[in-house]
Every structure is written in C-alpha cells, then in structure tokens.
Amino acid sequence: MKRLVIYFHYDPAGCIDTACRIAVQAVQKYGRVVFVTNGTLAPADRVWVRQSGAGRIERENVGFDVGAYREVLLTLGREKLAEYEEIVLMNYTLAGPVCSLAAMFTAMDARPELDFWGLTRHYAMQSRRFGGAVPEHLQSHFIAVRPRLFNSDDFWSYWQEMALPASYEQSIIRHETRFTPYFAARGYAWDTYVQTDDLKPVFVNPIMACPRELLANRGCPFFKRRSLFTPYADELRRTDGLAARELCDYVTAYTDFPLELLLVSLLKTQPLSALAQNLHWCYPVGAPTGETPDLNELGLRLLHYEQPAADPVTDWYNRQAAANADTLLAEAAALFEKNPMLGVLSPSLPLWQGCTAARRAAWMREKDALAQEVSVPVGSDPPPAPNCGWVLVRESAFPDGIPACTSQRDAWKLALTAQKNGAYTAAFEPLTRSAARADILNEYETAAAQPAAVAKQLGRLVKHRLQK
Known part of the structure; x- marks a missing residue:
C-alpha cells in the first residue's frame, strides 16, 4: 500500500529525542514520512531528519498538531495526496513501538470497508473542560484516512474551514473530539485497531487508564508519554494510581523499547x-x-x-x-x-x-x-x-x-x-x-466517605488556626 505518514513533533528546544526517532524509523517501513515540527529544529536534529529520508517542515508554533496537519495537507494539496492509498496523521505524544507494526497494518489493510481508522478510541463522557458532551471518538495521536475520505469535498472542507486552536482545550474540541462524529455523520465508516469495547463500562480512556493491558493483551504497539507524568490527582479519579508503574515494568521486562532513554528526555521537560x-x-x-x-x-x-x-x-x-x-x-x-x-x-x-x-x-x-x-x-x-x-x-x-x-x-x-x-x-x-x-490512607478514605466526620475535622482545623 502506498502510504503517507504526517508525523507531528514539538519540543521547545528543537530536539528530536530517541523515542521520536524510533517511532519515525518504525513507520518509515510502511510509508513515506513528512516530519512537521512547530518550531525550529536544532542543527543536528535537522541533519537527522534529512539523513532519515523524511520530508521536513518547520513552522511557527501555532495551532498545535491541528495547525501542523492542516498546513501539510494544504501545502501538498489534493492532487498530490490523491497519489496515495492511505494518509496517517500521527504525533509525538505516542511512545513506541514496543513491537512490530506489521500486525497492525496487515490487520487494517484487510479491512477495505473502512474509510478511516485509528489506533485507539476514547469513549463518550461529560466534561465542562472540553465543551460538555464529549462523543466517542478516535484519538488524534494516530488516525489513518483512505481515498474515499481524503479525496472527498467533505475532507477538504473540514480542513480549509478549520479555526486553529489557541489552547489545548480548543484543539480537543475543534479537532480530536470532532473529527470522528463529523465524518461518521456523513456516511464514512471507521473503527480502531485496538479493540476495547469490553472496557467501555470501566474506562473512558483505556490507553491512559490501563496501558499495560493494551500492550500485553491487545496488540497495541504504542503507549502515551503522558502516562508517565499526567497530573496524579486526575489519575486517581479514574484509576488505582498504578497505571504508569505497571506500564513501565511491562515495557522493561517484555519489550526492547529503551524506556530509560525516554525517561532521560522526560526529566528535561517535566517536573520531577x-x-x-x-x-x-x-x-x-x-x-x-x-x-x-x-x-x-x-x-x-x-x-x-x-x-x-x-x-x-x-x-x-x-x-x-x-x-x-x-x-x-x-x-x-x-x-x-x-x-x-x-x-x-x-x-x-x-x-x-x-x-x-x-x-x-x-x-x-x-x-x-x-x-x-x-x-x-x-x-x-x-x-x-x-x-x-x-x-x-x-x-x-x-x-x-x-x-x-x-x-x-x-x-x-x-x-x-x-x-x-x-x-x-x-x-x-x-x-x-x-x-x-497504607493505614493512614485507609483512615483518610474512611473519613472522607463520612461528611459529618469531614465537617468535624474542618472545624478542628479552623479552631486550631484561630488559636494560633
């Protein structure tokens, strides 16, 4: 299959870390890569892109991944893209692969009825942060589109009319959560490679909530970098708090992915x-x-x-x-x-x-x-x-x-x-x-489940502060 991969990257220092390089080299086996970054690459990293054989676009840091995809698509143009059988929109927030991509591409090549497909999906939820009712959708870290879709007026209207987001929240509302229902409503068929419908009653975002399960038992070749540094309070609202540790233990024990090099990169960009x-x-x-x-x-x-x-x-x-x-x-x-x-x-x-x-x-x-x-x-x-x-x-x-x-x-x-x-x-x-x-945590959890106890403790705290 003649495939184009548009790989979005961002690093404030203009560096391409080992995890990005591994991902680019892996997908290059299955298609031509255009590497687009929001910013200016460091000289040595620019050389690496050239030597890798990928195309390169360096652009102003506006519009997040949405702006980058839009610019590449509109720059290449409808006529040029018509030469391909599949276009993949992929970004650096994925780490991996932890296994060969052959199984994924072979499985999805065998499903010609699909007009677009993704790696994973996010299930429907309510979120004030992301505009209220969030529909079930493909996650934008990896979406593949096929000719019936990308040769259509629907596809080009979507991108030409796209208002570039000015915040992370806007990028989710205007693209990630909109892309799937927008095209599904127009009759285009879609699905994911990683099947997680049995987890729908458990987790709305399986790749973040149970990444080890997806890698170990469902053939998922990638995991999210953000698993390792997501706000922990958010993590505790949806999981038992062990997702990242279990993920890392699995990657270290059962794959050849150099997790320590990813950690070196994250130590430079994330709070300790x-x-x-x-x-x-x-x-x-x-x-x-x-x-x-x-x-x-x-x-x-x-x-x-x-x-x-x-x-x-x-x-x-x-x-x-x-x-x-x-x-x-x-x-x-x-x-x-x-x-x-x-x-x-x-x-x-x-x-x-x-x-x-x-x-x-x-x-x-x-x-x-x-x-x-x-x-x-x-x-x-x-x-x-x-x-x-x-x-x-x-x-x-x-x-x-x-x-x-x-x-x-x-x-x-x-x-x-x-x-x-x-x-x-x-x-x-x-x-x-x-x-x-562990016993102290249990005591706090027990107290938190009893509103009267919480109010009593709050009263004691106020009294203590006033006495000071």
Missing part, C-alpha cells in the same frame, strides 16, 4: 514531582543488616544539611527519620545498583502531618527562585526528596562536581541539577512506614 508520583519513586527497604557499605567504592557520597526551622514535633520526627536512615545506609546504597538512573536518594518524609506542611511551605518560598537557577521545570509540588537533612548521591550524576549542600534549598537544587543531567531523585523508607502509610 509529576514523574515521581506516577512512577512511585519511593522504595520500601527491609530491616537493617548492620553492614557498612564502602561508599567510595560504590561511587556514592552521603551529605547532611541543616533543616529549616520547624515546630518541636516536626523537628523531632525529621531528626528521627535521619537517624533511622543512618541504620539503613547499606539498604539505601543497594538501591543505586538496582536503579541505574537513580541519582539522589533520601529518607521519605515522616508521616507526621506537620512535616508535610513544613516542606510545602518551604518549597513555596523557594520554588520561584529555584526556577530562575535551573534549566528543568520546577513544578508546584516539591520533589520527593531530599528530606530530613540526609541525602545520598551518585557522584556520576554530577559530572561538573557535587554542588555544596548546606540547606534545604541547596538540597532541592541538588535534585534539580541531577534531573538536568538525566538522573532522578527518590525516597526510601522502612517497611513499617510503608504499612503505616
């Missing part, structure tokens, strides 16, 4: 806190063995820094956590061998609520200044570590030398510097604390 929450970079460790590791031989260094001033209870719990971490030094050091990308490690924050409040207050004081000093995103939430004045670092995560670390602000900058260098920061805790954390 978002990645840490989705990937659960908090490691439980067993009882101390009493062994004393040779940190120099392991390429590690233990640092201590002064904690911000806090109330006596918070200060006591922080000091206890640091002392406990000393007894678990061997177990902490072993985590670096098991996790090659781990660069900075410290004890998890104590479970006392004052510790959480103190850390957040300190972060809010420092984050804006830190954002001016580092080249990675600084999120609204603090990184998972360092905590408690105790931090173990991998020396190779700091090729320019380990910065001085005497305060909590220095410790956070240490974590952000490691992030820039492609290493992540994590916490560790004894199994007893992990068990207590």
